[in-house]
Amino acid sequence: MARRLVEHAPSGEWPRDDEVGTLTLPYDDRHRRRVRLTTDQGDEVLLDLPRAVALEEDDGLMCELGGWFRVIAAAEPVLEVEGKDATHLARLAWHLGNRHTPTEIRPNVLRVRQDHVLEAMLNGLGGATRRLVVPFSPERGAYHGHDHG
Structure with missing residues (x-):
């Protein structure tokens, strides 16, 4: 079962020590609410936010069960x-x-x-x-x- 990413935090506003992986995304894929993605580590995750968010370089996405993924602009x-x-x-x-x-x-x-x-x-x-x-x-x-x- 894919991990769910359920919360967004702008760069500098999430605990970098809790980073568990990265997501490298082109511009068109950085404004989403709900979509399946593959992490840079090869794992499938489900972005499942309450509303669409414009993701920027170094923003964080929190996993439902803990840990954060850092966004990288492709x-x-x-x-x-x-x-x-x-x-x-x-x-x-x-x-x-x-x-x-x-x-x-x-x-x-x-x-x-x-x-x-x-x-x-x-x-x-x-x-x-x-x-x-x-x-x-x-x-x-x-x-x-x-x-x-």
Whole structure:
């Protein structure tokens, strides 16, 4: 029977001494409520949270019977873009936002998933792009976690 992961705690708010394993997950698999997962140690677990949670690097997931699994953001193919200056980078960010593109905002650069159409657009707008394989953690929407109840 798979262990159930029933509680989430943000990085720094769970007992690291109680870590029993890790889960390496790409961005698309880090916003879940209930799903079967395979740990980095090869064990099957059931994520079974009361509500969907956006999991970030080093967050903890508590097992129903004790112990915690640490979340690791998987390396993914991304496109990093640099602008000529802060205003140019803001303009590039606006174009990405206008296309509802998940975007990670980092010091002096933006990151998006690799996409040849976006790459052509960003280069056409004067951005300097490079392809990387790194963990991807785009900004969450302004209403992420907002309770409408």
